[in-house]
Amino acid sequence: MAIVELKSVSKRYGDKGANAVEGFDLRTLDGEFIVLVGPSGCGKTTTMRMIAGLELNTGGEILFDEQDVSSVPAKHRDIAMVFQSYALYPHMSVYDNMAFSLKLKKLDKAKIRQRVLEAAKILDIEHLLDRKPRALSGGQRQRVALGRAIVREPRVFLMDEPLSNLDARLRVEMRAEIVKLHRRLKVTTFYVTHDQVEAMTMGERIVVMRDGKIQQIGKPNELYDSPVNMFVAGFIGTPSMNFLKATRRGARIDGEGCGFAPAQALLDQVDEGAAVWVGVRPEHLRPARAEPAGGGAGRLSGRVEVIEPLGAVTLVHLRVGETRITAQLEGRPQVEVDDELTLECDVESLHLFDLEREHSLGLQATPRTESSVALG
Amino acid sequence: MSTPVDIDQSRQGLGGVLLTLLAYAVALLMFFPLFWMLLTAFKTEQTAVSLVPQLFFTPTLDSFREAMAQGSTYNHYAWNSLVTAVGSTLIGLVLTIPAAYAMAFYPNKRTDFTLVWMVSTKFIPAVGVLIPIFLVYRSLGLLDTRFGLLMLYTAMNLPIMVWMVYSYFRDIPKDIIEAADIDGAGVLQTMVRVILPLALPGLASTALLVTILAWNESFWSIMVTNHEASTLAAFIASFRSAEGLYWAKLSAGSVLAVAPIVVLGWCAQRQMVRGLTFGAVK
Ligand SMILES: Nc1ncnc2c1ncn2[C@@H]1O[C@H](COP(=O)(O)OP(=O)(O)O)[C@@H](O)[C@H]1O
Numbered sequence: 001m002a003i004v005e006l007k008s009v010s011k012r013y014g015d016k017g018a019n020a021v022e023g024f025d026l027r028t029l030d031g032e033f034i035v036l037v038g039p040s041g042c043g044k045t046t047t048m049r050m051i052a053g054l055e056l057n058t059g060g061e062i063l064f065d066e067q068d069v070s071s072v073p074a075k076h077r078d079i080a081m082v083f084q085s086y087a088l089y090p091h092m093s094v095y096d097n098m099a100f101s102l103k104l105k106k107l108d109k110a111k112i113r114q115r116v117l118e119a120a121k122i123l124d125i126e127h128l129l130d131r132k133p134r135a136l137s138g139g140q141r142q143r144v145a146l147g148r149a150i151v152r153e154p155r156v157f158l159m160d161e162p163l164s165n166l167d168a169r170l171r172v173e174m175r176a177e178i179v180k181l182h183r184r185l186k187v188t189t190f191y192v193t194h195d196q197v198e199a200m201t202m203g204e205r206i207v208v209m210r211d212g213k214i215q216q217i218g219k220p221n222e223l224y225d226s227p228v229n230m231f232v233a234g235f236i237g238t239p240s241m242n243f244l245k246a247t248r249r250g251a252r253i254d255g256e257g258c259g260f261a262p263a264q265a266l267l268d269q270v271d272e273g274a275a276v277w278v279g280v281r282p283e284h285l286r287p288a289r290a291e292p293a294g295g296g297a298g299r300l301s302g303r304v305e306v307i308e309p310l311g312a313v314t315l316v317h318l319r320v321g322e323t324r325i326t327a328q329l330e331g332r333p334q335v336e337v338d339d340e341l342t343l344e345c346d347v348e349s350l351h352l353f354d355l356e357r358e359h360s361l362g363l364q365a366t367p368r369t370e371s372s373v374a375l376g
Numbered sequence: 377m378s379t380p381v382d383i384d385q386s387r388q389g390l391g392g393v394l395l396t397l398l399a400y401a402v403a404l405l406m407f408f409p410l411f412w413m414l415l416t417a418f419k420t421e422q423t424a425v426s427l428v429p430q431l432f433f434t435p436t437l438d439s440f441r442e443a444m445a446q447g448s449t450y451n452h453y454a455w456n457s458l459v460t461a462v463g464s465t466l467i468g469l470v471l472t473i474p475a476a477y478a479m480a481f482y483p484n485k486r487t488d489f490t491l492v493w494m495v496s497t498k499f500i501p502a503v504g505v506l507i508p509i510f511l512v513y514r515s516l517g518l519l520d521t522r523f524g525l526l527m528l529y530t531a532m533n534l535p536i537m538v539w540m541v542y543s544y545f546r547d548i549p550k551d552i553i554e555a556a557d558i559d560g561a562g563v564l565q566t567m568v569r570v571i572l573p574l575a576l577p578g579l580a581s582t583a584l585l586v587t588i589l590a591w592n593e594s595f596w597s598i599m600v601t602n603h604e605a606s607t608l609a610a611f612i613a614s615f616r617s618a619e620g621l622y623w624a625k626l627s628a629g630s631v632l633a634v635a636p637i638v639v640l641g642w643c644a645q646r647q648m649v650r651g652l653t654f655g656a657v658k
C-alpha cells in the first residue's frame with residue numbers, strides 16, 4: 001500500500017515529436033482506486049508504464065510514499081501489473097504462474113503454497129491450479145492474471161484495460177469482482193480503461209485524459225455534474241451530452257430551434273450578443289408540457305429522425321436546426337419518425353461552454369472539491 | 377451431406393491426382409541418387425560399374441569392410457565430425473542467444489540492418505575468403521586442428537543461428553518479458569526461466585539444422601585440414617584415388633558418413649517440424 005504521487009510527469013518517445021504524456025499531476029490517497037480514462041492514444045498506457053517502471057519518465061517525478069522512484073527499475077518498485085493480454089507464462093501451470101514472483105523472492109515453499117492457495121480461493125480458481133494457460137478460457141486467464149498480481153501483496157496495483165478481451169457479460173461480472181477485491185485488499189490501484197461506464201462504476205476517483213493531458217480529476221458524480229470542458233462533458237455519460245450553439249439575448253440564450261433561460265450566475269458569464277455552446281444531457285430532456293404552465297428553463301424542438309426503444313427508456317434522435325441531438329425519454333413516448341417534437345429541461349441541467357476554448361462557463365459558481373482541474 | 381463431399385473429392389480428383397503424382401515424381405527424383413548410393417554400397421566393384429545398371433544382385437558387405445579396413449580411420453574422422461559439428465553448435469548457441477536477445481527485445485534503428493548484414497555475409501562464396509583465412513590460420517597454427525575447424529563452422533553458421541533464434545525470440549510476446557520483469561526476475565532469470573523454455577523447440581531445431589550443416593560441410597574440412605582434424609567429408613574424398621573411382625567403396629563410405637546424421641534427423645523430425653513452424657502455430 002502506498003501513496004502514489006506524480007508531479008508534472010511527462011513522457012516523450014524518441015528525440016522529437018510531441019509528448020505522449022504531459023504535465024501529469026496526481027496524488028492518490030493510500031489504498032485509493034484511481035481510474036485513468038480517455039480515448040485510445042491519449043497516453044493512459046504510457047502513464048501506467050511509467051508508474052510501473054517499464055518506461056522512464058522524461059520529465060517530472062514519480063513518488064511512492066514520498067520517495068522518488070523515477071530511476072528505480074520495475075523489478076524493485078514492488079508493484080503488480082495486470083496486462084490487457086494477461087501475459088501469463090505459457091509454459092507454466094497456473095500454480096507456477098502465481099508462484100513465480102514469490103519463488104524469485106525466495107520465500108519458503110510452505111509460505112508460497114499458502115499464499116497461492118489463498119489467492120486461488122479468493123478468485124475461485126483452485127480447481128485450475130494444475131492447468132496450463134492455454135487450457136483456460138478468457139475469463140479464467142483473467143482470474144489467473146489477477147491472482148498472479150495479488151499473491152505479490154504489492155504496494156501498487158496497475159491494470160491496463162484488463163477486461164477488454166472479455167465478452168460483455170463476463171466484463172460486468174469481473175468489474176464487480178475487481179471492485180470487491182480492491183475493497184478487501186485496499187491496495188492503491190491504477191486502472192486504465194477507455195470505457196467510461198467502467199470508469200464511472202469502478203473508480204473512486206477518475207482521471208480523464210486527452211492527448212496526453214489530464215482534462216479533469218474527480219469523483220464519478222463530480223465529472224458528471226460539473227465537467228470542466230466539452231470533452232469531459234461529452235466523454236462521461238451515455239448517451240453523450242448534446243451541444244447546441246446559441247446566442248445571448250437579454251435574459252435568454254437562444255439558438256435555432258431552441259431557447260434557454262439559465263440561472264443568473266451562469267448567464268453573467270456570457271456577454272450580450274455572444275455565442276456559446278449549451279450542453280444538455282439526453283436523460284435530462286423530457287417531452288414539453290403545454291405552455292405556459294410548463295416551460296422549463298430550456299426548450300428545443302425538431303423533427304424526429306430515429307427512435308430506439310430500449311425497454312425502460314426510449315432514445316429519440318431529432319434534428320434541431322442543424323444539430324442532431326439525442327433525448328432519453330421515460331417509458332415509451334407516443335412519437336413517430338418525422339413527428340415534430342418539443343422537449344424541455346430544468347435550469348439545473350444546463351451547462352454553458354465557451355465557443356472557442358470549449359471550457360465550462362460558470363463552473364466557478366459551483367463549489368469545488370480538492371480535485372484538481374486543468375483546462376485543455 | 378454426402379453430395380458436397382463428393383463434389384469436393386471430384387474437384388480434388390482433377391488437379392489433385394496430378395499434383396500428387398508430381399510430388400511423388402519429385403520426391404523419387406530427389407531420393408533416387410541416395411537410393412542408388414545405398415544399393416551400390418552393397419555391390420562388388422564389378423557390379424557397381426557394370427554398363428547395365430543392376431537392380432537385383434547378391435548383396436555383399438565387402439565394400440563396407442574395405443572402407444572400414446583402413447584401420448581406425450573411420451572412427452577418427454567420425455570423431456572429428458562429431459566434435460566440430462556439436463562443438464560449433466554449442467559455441468554458436470552461447471554467442472547467438474545473447475545477440476538474438478538484444479536484437480529481439482531491445483531493437484534499435486540499426487537492428488534490421490545488422491541482421492541483413494550478418495546474413496549477407498553468407499552470400500560471399502567460400503573460395504573468396506579461402507586465401508585470407510588460410511594465411512591467418514597458418515600463422516596462428518590453426519591449420520589441421522579441430523579447434524580451427526570448429527571456429528570456422530561456428531562463424532559459418534552464426535548468421536543463420538542468430539537469424540533463426542531472433543525470429544523465435546520475436547514470437548515471444550513482449551508483455552510476457554515485462555511481466556517477468558515486474559515479477560522481480562533479472563535478465564538472467566528471465567532468460568533461463570521464461571525465454572529459453574518458451575523458445576526451446578526453436579532452439580532445438582536451430583541447433584539440429586546447424587549441426588547437420590556443419591556435419592555435411594566439405595569445403596573447409598578438405599581445405600584447412602590434412603589428416604589430424606579431417607572430418608568424414610575428407611574421409612569420402614579419400615576414396616578418390618589416382619587409379620580412378622571405386623564406386624562401391626565410395627558409396628559404402630558415403631553411407632557410413634551420412635548414416636549418423638540421417639538417424640539423428642529421423643529421430644528429431646517431429647521436433648524439427650514443430651520448431652520450424654513454431655511461430656505459425658503457437
Ligand atoms: N513505444 C512507443 N514509441 C513511440 N510512441 C509511442 C510508444 N508507445 C506509445 N506511443 C505513442 O504515445 C501516445 C500514447 O499512447 P498510449 O499511452 O499507448 O495511449 P493509450 O493507452 O491511452 O491508448 C500515442 O500517440 C502513441 O502512438
Ligand SMILES: [Mg+2]
Nearest residue numbers: 041044045046
Ligand atoms: Mg493503452
